[in-house]
Amino acid sequence: MEKKVCIAMVPCPGHGHLIPFVEFAKRFLLHNNNNGVFFHVTILVPTQGSPSSSTIAILNALPSNMDFTFLPSITMDQLHNPPTHPIPRMKLIVQLSLPSLRKALTSLTSRTTLVALVSHFFSIDSLLLAQEFNIFSCVLYSAGATSLCFSLSFPMLDKESDNNSNDEFLDLTKPVKVSGCSVSFQVKDLPDLIHFPRSSEVYKSYLDVCKALSLVDVVILNSFNSLEGDTIGSIQKEKTAPFVCPIGPIIQTESGNEANKLECVRWLENQPPKSVLYICFGSGGTISHEQLNEIAHGLELSGHRFLWVLRPPSKISESGYLIVTKNDDPLEYLPSGFLNRTKGQGLVVPSWAPQIEILAHGSTGAFLSHCGWSSAMESIIHGVPIIALPLFAEQRMNATLFTDLLKVALRPEQGDADENGIVTRDQVVKVIKRIMESDEGLEVRKRTRELSDAAFLAIKHNGSSYMALSSLAQKWRLKSIA
Structure with missing residues (x-):
């Protein structure tokens, strides 16, 4: 044989x-x-x-x-x-x-x-x-x-x-x-x-x-x-x-894990087209508790719909890779009363969500991402513009490429972070409104769709x-x- x-x-x-x-x-x-x-x-x-x-x-x-x-x-x-x-x-x-x-x-x-x-x-x-x-x-x-x-x-x-x-x-x-x-x-x-x-x-x-x-x-x-x-x-x-x-x-063509999939898709089905900001930092990225709070307050103040994949915070941004983390309930780290105040505005899911299905859904309007390459490719091929919040590895290089050359992303402006490198709630609001409401955001969305078409042709x-x-x-x- x-x-x-x-x-x-x-x-x-x-x-x-x-x-x-x-x-x-x-x-x-x-x-x-x-x-x-x-x-x-x-x-x-x-x-x-x-x-x-x-x-x-x-x-x-x-x-x-x-x-x-x-x-x-x-x-x-x-x-x-x-x-x-x-x-x-x-x-x-x-x-x-x-x-x-x-x-x-x-x-x-x-x-x-x-x-x-x-x-x-x-x-x-x-x-x-x-x-x-x-x-x-x-x-x-x-x-x-x-x-x-x-x-x-x-x-x-x-x-x-x-x-x-x-x-x-x-x-x-x-x-x-x-x-x-x-x-x-x-x-x-x-x-x-x-x-x-x-x-x-x-x-x-x-x-x-x-x-x-x-x-x-x-x-x-x-x-x-x-x-x-x-x-x-x-x-x-x-x-x-x-x-x-x-x-x-x-890229993946579908998410393999069934956890949270039905809940996320059902929630998206009830939202207007291109109205939801999806937030996720990859399979292993983590943010500090202080940055988590600033993002939470920024989302609430922006008034825009959101779907947030949340994991417990850590001072080590790549702590999800190989490093054993505590099995805490990530929802406990949110600001007091946040879930009640945003009940009609957003959905927070712990640890994992079906990213492919979320990015492919017509209700998803933008992606607040760590700019890991795989996530960025998934966002581009589905025509979803990016808010870049890089954490580690080559992600800052990717963010520079996506914002300065390819024009498929927006990034908090220079000086938007505080002295400790934290992007503040006011700046979170500002960048969300830029990508979801402004002419600048429309241009970024148009360019992302063009690269999506080019990806399928390739x-x-x-x-x-x-x-x-x-x-x-x-x-x-x-x-x-x-």
Whole structure:
């Protein structure tokens, strides 16, 4: 019996990092299993502790030409001084999983024709095994081309900072022009990992993965030419850069979890068209208690309808990823009497809501978002303009791109935050009214609809993303018969 042609994938630990891998695999298999070579995808999942119920639900719903294996769990309490920040922590989990990953790949090669290993950016250490097995090394870069451009440039920018005596990255007073990017950035808007001391574990971990990125065979990019064509083109012209394959947008087509879905959809059905502001900070983003209060008061004062996905506050903005948080009722952190006063105005749901269905609903008029790339792609493809309130990682870069270049988002104006970086209730009201009521908001909505149309064209037959995916499949087909 002829062996299946297999693609192995290694996401990062964490529910939010798994979704782009599953959605990419579904798109790839649907698109490419009718050309004489039948691909199969196996997802090899590094773990720390027991997988979450949402992770298990996603994996149990995979189609028949996909399967998964949980790699043996890495127990952090057995290690001396395990990292607390999610980035070095995820990187360490993957490194410690390499022996079990090697065994899994050996098993796959005995049963299939293994042609490629696709890793997450922060699982890039797994690609050390790609050369050992003589297969393509690929990174599924779940952010955009602008962020990729910075990641590829970062090792050189780090070298330029070697003369800094204060252990800081670059001159904080000057804008940074990243080679290949169509927009300049303030240092404060670059990925927050660079703001750690250069001697820190976090900074070194990010620098390590950026150095490794230039050595991979293919970077699979969740973007498309009409969104970031100039930046994609500039990367592709670089002789030292990996082959870049823009196949986006990759988004979920429906929310898998049924919790709160019926309640949210029923509530939206009773609201006027384009009248609801949706608020969510991704699968792991959190805000401080003070910022939560300011948003709550701002929503109430704005008078606009809202649907808010609320999780318990934290001073660590990425606390939903890998860090165990208290099982508190998030509603207890709202200002006293808020739910009663806004009963006819808004709906607050704890922890999770069906984001795809909410963004696709005709009553949703705007999205107050942390500007995580996956959420932004979902908002753009559904034609929903964004209020940008970035929290961590590359989200400030994304916010700059969306507001300054692509014009699909509004952001609280400079000086809108207080001395502690909190966006105040008055400024929350102001930006809500700008996007929901003003001519400026209408222009942002129009531009978002234009990019939504362009996104659908990109993934249709013979669209730019369709053709990029075909090119990738051809590389993997030729490997299977080599």
